[in-house]
Amino acid sequence: MEGGLSSFWGPVTAAEWCEKNYVYSSYIAEFFNTISNVSCILLALIGLINALRQRFEKRFSVLHVSNMILAIGSMLYHSTLQHMQQQGDETPMVWEMLLYFYILYSPDWHYRSTMPTFLFLYGVGFAIVHALLRFGIGFKVHYVILCLLCIPRMYKYYFYTEDASAKRLAKLYVATLFLGSICWLADRLFCKEISSWYFNPQGHALWHVLMGFNSYFANTFLMFCRAQQREWDPKVVHFLGFFPYVKIQKPKSQ
Numbered sequence: 001m002e003g004g005l006s007s008f009w010g011p012v013t014a015a016e017w018c019e020k021n022y023v024y025s026s027y028i029a030e031f032f033n034t035i036s037n038v039s040c041i042l043l044a045l046i047g048l049i050n051a052l053r054q055r056f057e058k059r060f061s062v063l064h065v066s067n068m069i070l071a072i073g074s075m076l077y078h079s080t081l082q083h084m085q086q087q088g089d090e091t092p093m094v095w096e097m098l099l100y101f102y103i104l105y106s107p108d109w110h111y112r113s114t115m116p117t118f119l120f121l122y123g124v125g126f127a128i129v130h131a132l133l134r135f136g137i138g139f140k141v142h143y144v145i146l147c148l149l150c151i152p153r154m155y156k157y158y159f160y161t162e163d164a165s166a167k168r169l170a171k172l173y174v175a176t177l178f179l180g181s182i183c184w185l186a187d188r189l190f191c192k193e194i195s196s197w198y199f200n201p202q203g204h205a206l207w208h209v210l211m212g213f214n215s216y217f218a219n220t221f222l223m224f225c226r227a228q229q230r231e232w233d234p235k236v237v238h239f240l241g242f243f244p245y246v247k248i249q250k251p252k253s254q
Helices: 031-035 037-053 058-080 083-108 114-132 137-160 164-189 191-195 203-229
Strands: 235-239 243-247
Touching (some): 031 037, 031 203, 037 058, 037 203, 058 203, 083 114, 083 137, 137 203, 164 191, 164 203, 164 243
Antiparallel strands (some): 235 243
């Protein structure tokens, strides 16, 4: 949306959202959509520290780092509204979903090298095609399909998990996804009406915040399930009485 200050980055070449451009700085196009990603980085950093401190498998460290890379890409996109930066936001979204797919399905995959090889080549191929071609609705459909492919496995993990605290993590994951989707859709579909309000609720920025928590809850739940598979006696504990994380007790032989 058109704003007040002049643009440092030049004309807009990427998709815009329901926030006036360059209101607070000539260097930041969509201010709230940009700074809202800070929460995603901080939550992913907390998850990364926990994964490293308790020596979880490297896949979880990579997952948390991918969450941070995605948030940084989103900051660059919303601060510049340039097509190249938009691709730098969308491509890591697909890479992240491929990583979730690996974490969810690899424990029962009998041919260890085939899945990571295929997912790596798929990710590289997508990045190349996405850099050469402009995707509109096609990207969104592709991303939704990747998300839907992960749901059956997430449900299976939820169904076979008996720990009430772990199940609560899964419920928080679903709740934040639901609320975030409402914010995303409202910002996208009802921008004209929202723009006439005295106060803009910044639905896309709220989507970023909720997705930061969504990723954290999903990662923490998956860490619990993986620790159960490895017989590391996982427990969901709460920092300051409300912030959940997984604590494990590895056998001395490990």
